Amino acid sequence: MHADRTERFVIASLCILMLTACSSSDSSLNTSNVDLSFSDAAVDDAAEVVITVERITFQRNGEEGAEDIIVETFAADEDAGDTETFTLDLLTVQGQDSRLVVDSVALPVGAYSNMLIQVAPDEDNANYVVDAEGTKQLKVPSNILKLGSFIIEPTSTQSMVVEFGLQQSMTYNPGPDRYILKPRGVRIISVDQAALVTGNIDHATLQANEACGALELGGTAGNVYLYSGHGIDPATLADNFDEAIATNENGFVAPVASSSLKDDTFALSFLEPGDYTLAVSCNEAADDADLLEQLVVPIPADQVIEFSIEKGQTLSCDIPLTDNKCV
Numbered sequence: 113m114h115a116d117r118t119e120r121f122v123i124a125s126l127c128i129l130m131l132t133a134c135s136s137s138d139s140s141l142n143t144s145n146v147d148l149s150f151s152d153a154a155v156d157d158a159a160e161v162v163i164t165v166e167r168i169t170f171q172r173n174g175e176e177g178a179e180d181i182i183v184e185t186f187a188a189d190e191d192a193g194d195t196e197t198f199t200l201d202l203l204t205v206q207g208q209d210s211r212l213v214v215d216s217v218a219l220p221v222g223a224y225s226n227m228l229i230q231v232a233p234d235e236d237n238a239n240y241v242v243d244a245e246g247t248k249q250l251k252v253p254s255n256i257l258k259l260g261s262f263i264i265e266p267t268s269t270q271s272m273v274v275e276f277g278l279q280q281s282m283t284y285n286p287g288p289d290r291y292i293l294k295p296r297g298v299r300i301i302s303v304d305q306a307a308l309v310t311g312n313i314d315h316a317t318l319q320a321n322e323a324c325g326a327l328e329l330g331g332t333a334g335n336v337y338l339y340s341g342h343g344i345d346p347a348t349l350a351d352n353f354d355e356a357i358a359t360n361e362n363g364f365v366a367p368v369a370s371s372s373l374k375d376d377t378f379a380l381s382f383l384e385p386g387d388y389t390l391a392v393s394c395n396e397a398a399d400d401a402d403l404l405e406q407l408v409v410p411i412p413a414d415q416v417i418e419f420s421i422e423k424g425q426t427l428s429c430d431i432p433l434t435d436n437k438c439v
Contacts, residue, residue, distance in 0.1 A: 143218045144264050147271045149210035152202040155278035164238035165198040171226040187215040207379040221266045229257040241291045249290040262300045271303040275382040279370045280352045283401045301382050307421040309380040311429040323412040324394035334394035336378050337367040342387045342418045349391050349409040351399045358404035385423040391416040
């Protein structure tokens with residue numbers, strides 16, 4: 113009888129300890145220490161794409177008492193210490209590479225309505241592109257990139273990446289001879305969720321197909337396009353375009369990411385887990401990210417595939433696509 117009471121006491125004590133630990137854990141996860149890095153999916157015909165960041169604002173949803181968190185001090189090179197601005201050539205952090213921008217800022221757990229990246233003003237010449245003709249201004253409308261909503265999870269630390277899809281977000285403006293950088297194609301994702309699609313490109317086999325007779329090796333050679341979801345009518349697969357500018361009466365679907373066919377490999381990095389459709393277009397015409405040019409996608413016609421990807425997973429989809437699968 114005594115042993116039975118002792119056993120019940122031990123079990124009850126363990127339960128109390130467990131409840132206390134859970135309560136303590138919950139209260140300690142009101143904030144998360146967040147690291148923020150920048151990465152990039154490259155764009156053709158640019159040697160440098162440089163931005164200078166002056167401020168990053170994390171805008172919280174409108175619950176009572178919620179305040180924006182503003183960061184104005186940034187991580188720099190190890191020997192330089194923190195800095196009041198942050199300058200980065202985005203083309204130096206392609207694919208899975210990234211550069212730390214904000215080191216361990218405490219953010220309240222929960223939903224955020226926006227991340228605002230404020231860059232240096234135009235007159236400072238701090239944002240620019242170097243292309244084959246020289247150095248040109250990189251204009252950010254209102255000097256702010258508004259990247260939309262994101263979630264801070266209830267974990268003690270969280271690493272996040274801002275992925276600049278430059279094929280979608282950057283366009284050339286011939287009148288003033290400058291480039292424009294917009295928030296479309298710029299994505300925010302937690303590193304522990306991020307997936308990767310990569311592959312080798314067999315240019316000779318693509319060239320042998322009649323549909324790709326105009327393929328220029330080493331030049332503008334077309335793109336790999338990634339669309340969200342399955343069961344998309346191939347006739348609606350489109351090139352990169354700005355839905356706020358382009359007329360889209362026929363319900364064309366814009367890609368969530370893209371990569372050039374110019375090189376021997378491609379990579380679509382920092383993707384949300386989920387269902388996707390990948391398609392290839394070896395159309396040699398340049399893809400203007402503002403305009404719905406209705407480049408033929410897919411071309412060749414069989415270069416389209418559906419797949420699903422899980423968090424942290426890497427899939428290989430070699431081009432031309434074979435066996436109707438990615439591995």
